[in-house]
Amino acid sequence: MTTQPLITINHLSKRYAPQTDLILSDINLEIAPGAFQVLLGPSGCGKSTLLKLISGLIPKTSGAMVLNQHSITGPGKDRGVVFQNAETALFPWLTVAQNVAYGPKMNKVAAAECARKVDYYLDLVGLTAHKDKYPTELSGGMLQRTQIARVLANEPDLLIMDEPFSALDAQTRTQMQQELIQIWQQTKKTIIFVTHDIQEAVLLGTDIAIMTKSPNASITANYQVELTYPRAITDARFITMFEQVNGHFFPAPIIRPFEVSA
Numbered sequence: 001m002t003t004q005p006l007i008t009i010n011h012l013s014k015r016y017a018p019q020t021d022l023i024l025s026d027i028n029l030e031i032a033p034g035a036f037q038v039l040l041g042p043s044g045c046g047k048s049t050l051l052k053l054i055s056g057l058i059p060k061t062s063g064a065m066v067l068n069q070h071s072i073t074g075p076g077k078d079r080g081v082v083f084q085n086a087e088t089a090l091f092p093w094l095t096v097a098q099n100v101a102y103g104p105k106m107n108k109v110a111a112a113e114c115a116r117k118v119d120y121y122l123d124l125v126g127l128t129a130h131k132d133k134y135p136t137e138l139s140g141g142m143l144q145r146t147q148i149a150r151v152l153a154n155e156p157d158l159l160i161m162d163e164p165f166s167a168l169d170a171q172t173r174t175q176m177q178q179e180l181i182q183i184w185q186q187t188k189k190t191i192i193f194v195t196h197d198i199q200e201a202v203l204l205g206t207d208i209a210i211m212t213k214s215p216n217a218s219i220t221a222n223y224q225v226e227l228t229y230p231r232a233i234t235d236a237r238f239i240t241m242f243e244q245v246n247g248h249f250f251p252a253p254i255i256r257p258f259e260v261s262a
């Protein structure tokens with residue numbers, strides 16, 4: 001990495017209770033400013049645990065995490081977290097616009113600036129026409145867009161996303177993936193995005209870190225994906241990347257219909 005990393009993780013380990021296995025063991029990762037870093041691993045390997053550590057929501061067992069040249073010791077305004085379940089992350093008694101305004105208001109941002117931020121981020125996620133609706137009146141995709149706008153309105157350096165699209169139907173998910181790439185390109189935020197979906201990882205990431213199973217989960221590779229956006233799953237280079245990543249989890253070659261012999 002030639003530029004100074006935004007975040008550096010060195011020899012990070014985590015166990016939840018004394019005398020129990022390490023969930024994460026010796027995690028090492030550098031993330032460049034502006035990267036779209038995907039964390040890809042099997043269910044239960046500790047992806048959410050790693051995100052919670054980076055978010056400062058839980059303490060590490062050992063190792064170091066440095067963000068913007070400061071050690072991570074707790075939650076901070078420099079990080080914003082987008083959760084899988086947007087419904088529980090939003091305040092149901094506030095409208096879409098009020099949910100987005102919540103963070104800036106808490107941070108005592110002046111009313112005019114707060115209104116400007118709300119307008120800007122609602123426009124960015126395509127929700128201007130729905131700003132007066134309440135969360136119960138929104139679709140799954142709209143809920144997730146609201147959550148993204150709400151987090152972005154706090155203008156964090158790092159957007160931390162924990163399987164944000166996994167509860168959505170396939171069509172909405174594809175649309176949200178495309179929209180997220182546009183949001184990322186427009187805001188130039190650094191994103192850490194957890195998924196266990198290999199296709200989603202190759203569609204989105206500039207970098208894809210491969211996690212092994214827990215206990216003692218670690219990162220065995222961090223692929224730089226050289227493909228331009230928007231990416232097409234039918235592109236030969238996409239398929240090559242997919243197969244390379246897939247090989248970490250399913251060593252046998254993928255059998256395609258045209259390869260199956262009668």
Ligand SMILES: Nc1ncnc2c1ncn2[C@@H]1O[C@H](COP(=O)(O)OP(=O)(O)OP(=O)(O)O)[C@@H](O)[C@H]1O
Nearest residue numbers: 016023041042043044045046047048049050196214
């Ligand atoms: N608060 C906790 N106390 C004890 N063990 C925990 C706690 N939270 C998670 N774990 C354990 O840590 C391991 C990793 O869990 P984690 O949720 O981080 O994995 P994950 O990769 O995000 O899983 P998934 O993809 O299924 O969401 C699991 O064995 C889980 O049971």
